[in-house]
Amino acid sequence: MSSIPATSLLRRRLHHSSTSNGIRRILSTPTRARASRSLSTFSSYEYPNRTEAPEVTRTIAKEVGDKVLERGSPLTPETVHARGADDDDRFDDLGRLSAQDRLATKSKLPPLNTTLSGATAIEPTAPAYIPVLSSHDKLKVPTTEITCLANGMRVVSQETYGQVSTVGVVADVGSRHEPQWGVAHLWELVAFGATQRHSSGLEIQELLQDWGGTRFVNTGREQSLVCIDILRPNVEKAVQLLQAVLLEPKFLPEEVEDAKRTMEFQSLDLPPELQMEEALQTAAYGLDQQLGKPHYCPMEHLSTLNADVLRNFWNHNVLAHPQDIVIGGAGIGHEQLVDLTLQYFGDWPSAAVDSKSAQQSVRTKPSLYRGGQCFLEKPSSDGFTRVALAFELDGWHSEDLVPTCVLQTLLGGGNSFSAGGPGKGMYSRLYRQVLNRYQWAESAEAFTSIHAESGLWGITGSSQPKHSRDVIHVLADHLARLSMELVTDEELDRARNMLKCNVLTQLESRLVLFEDLGRQVLTYGHREDMDTTCRKIDAVTKEDLQELARKAIQKPPTLAAVGEGLDKSNIPSQEEVARWFQGI
Structure with missing residues (x-):
């Protein structure tokens, strides 16, 4: 059978x-x-x-x-032949109107040759501000152009030959420079508020809608960014608005109070990943140093913020330092951007308030890495405990910057469940050897946090509280193995190719291109071309990665955890973790 x-x-x-x-x-x-x-x-x-x-x-x-069938009609010979003379009644696709209703509706429709009031005819020639469409062999290859103005401001741009431009400002100011916690975060929320020429942020928002633009603001620990993505004909209006936002802000008390309420809600619902980042910085550098201060204002410090505090911060850190400002543009001619910058920002020193420059001290004070631990007992909505183990690396100007990025890409990682297709690091080391091996590992991902004088490199992970110690053991094991064993040729090739792919793909975005232009010029004084960057990535060897990991683990580790059940039975201390790496 x-x-x-x-x-x-x-x-x-x-x-x-x-x-x-x-x-x-x-x-x-x-x-x-x-x-x-x-x-x-x-x-x-x-x-x-x-x-x-x-x-x-x-x-x-x-x-x-x-013949074209009505939408939803079954495809049969009977329905095809039954349509008859009504085949042109496209406005009644579902067949819900009677013959009289269809005739009445058609009689109310204007003929197709009707002239619409207020419509603009399409001209046979394109306006001068729109780039001429030409074959690629007739276009000049876009390059980065930089100009330094008399007041110390720098202008950087790169053409994209598109109909939309991104213009903005990158400033050397962040939460490390604030006298009171949360001031930089507060400015991020009121950046496009009332100015000397605009009564409120709502008025600015309506103007941007009329111009076909949208605005973006971001503050970090060291740099801040404000930009406008706008239709190319309205670029000058965008630059003029940026002048009002940066040089003529009112910082109205009512707008500041509204922003503080928003900060309060954000503090109550701060994602665990951001809480982990804050805890990691505090553990690595300490609250008494600039890099160890929290970026997001704690709830208990909101009462210390007001319009006067914000105004003093802005006058001291921005208006008094035009040399720490970069005007950037993506999708705009360099000469046009320089002319607009001279027109609206050329007299910046005379427009700035008296900042008592003779009494000013150096704004950026170097922070020394210490290593340590910071545990936040805050239950999360998913019930997971998140941990991070990190070591110090050098800052932005280090020769190890590119190998660090390759090593981060090689480790990769992510969440245990990842929706979507290939190309998201599923063959990275942490996916293959952690997430696919240990069923209790909910996430494992490599990270870097680079600053001017120092940086952090490590791995974060999450699990149920009872497996937190297991997660830290596995993360420490992988960091130690990198210092003792060479990675395989396959892993290195995959990491280098993926890093180049990620960088080049992201730079296809106009907003990312603008940010890259501004941040590189502000940090290095120039922008490195992509050919040079790719050659540096290809030059990284297995020995470079091993030496990088070996030097990193010689320093004290930094351990952070956010979640519940953070007792000794679940979380080892920083001293215990440090002993694991002794003798390696």
């Missing part, structure tokens, strides 16, 4: 009981007749929610011809 797979038996049982018996019991005679013709193709295994067989219709292409 031949064996039959269980799935085949299930299909036969469902087909027999739901189709044959069910149809005989509850369906009408016409329906049974139609169903009997389709029994060969219908089963309730394939259509589990159907109580009758689907109606299967067939027709031949030549019977349809060039």
Whole structure:
């Protein structure tokens, strides 16, 4: 007796009981007749929610011809021939109107050659501000151009030959420079508020909508960014608005109070990942140093913020330092951007308030890495405990910057569940050797946090609280192995290719290009071309990665955790973790 797979038996049982018996019991005679013709193709295994067989219709292409069926009509010869003279009634696709209603509706529609009031005719020639469409061999290859103005400001731009431009400002000011916690975060929320020429932020928002633009603001620990993405004809209006936002802000008390309420809500609902980042910086550098201060204002410090504090911060750190400002543009000619900058920002020193420059001290004070631990007992909505283990690396000007990025890409990682297709690091080391191996590991991901004088490199992970110690053991093991064993050629090639792919793909975005232009010029004084960057990535060797990891683990580790159950049984101390790496 031949064996039959269980799935085949299930299909036969469902087909027999739901189709044959069910149809005989509850369906009408016409329906049974139609169903009997389709029994060969219908089963309730394939259509589990159907109580009758689907109606299967067939027709031949030549019977349809060039006729267009009504939306939702079954494709049968009868429906095709029944349309008759009403084939041109496209406004009644569902066939819900009577013949009289269709005629009445058609009589109210204007003819197609009607002239619309207020419409602008398409001119035969494009306006001067729109780049001429030409083949790529006739266009100049876009390059980065930089100009330094007399007041110390720098202007950087790169053409994209598009119809939309991004212009903005990158400033050397961040949360490390604030006298009171949360001032930089407060400015991020009121940046496009009232100015000397605009009564409120709502007025600015309406102007941007009229101009076809949108604005972006971001503050970090060291740099801040404000930009406008706008239709190319309105670039000058955008630069003029940036002048008002940067040089003429009012910082109205009512707008500041609204922003503080927003900060309060954000503090109550700060994602665990951001809490982890804050804890990691505090553990690595300490609250008494600039890099160890929190970027997001703690709830208990909101009462210390007001309009005067924000105004003093802005006057001291921005208006008094035009040399720490970069005007950037992506998708705009360099000469045009320089002219606009001279027109609206050329007299910046005379527009700035008296900042008592003789009494000013150096704004950026170097922070020394210490290493340590910071545990935040804050239950998360998903019930997971998040941990991070990190070591110090050098800052932005280090020769190890590119190898650090390659090593981060090689480790990769992410969440245990990842929706989507390939190309997201599923073959990185942390995915293959952690997430795919340990069922209790909910996430594992490498990270870097680079600053001017120092940086952090490590791995974060999450799990149920009872497995937090296991996660830290696994993370420490992988960091130690990098210092003792060479990575494989396959891993290195994959990491280098993926890093180049990520960098080049992101730079296809106009906003990312603007940010890269501004931040590189502000940090290095120039922008490195992509050919040079790719050559540096290709030059990284296995020995470079091993030496980088070996130097890193010689320093004290930094340990941070956010979640619940952070006792000694679940989380090892920083001193215990440091002993794990002794002798390596």
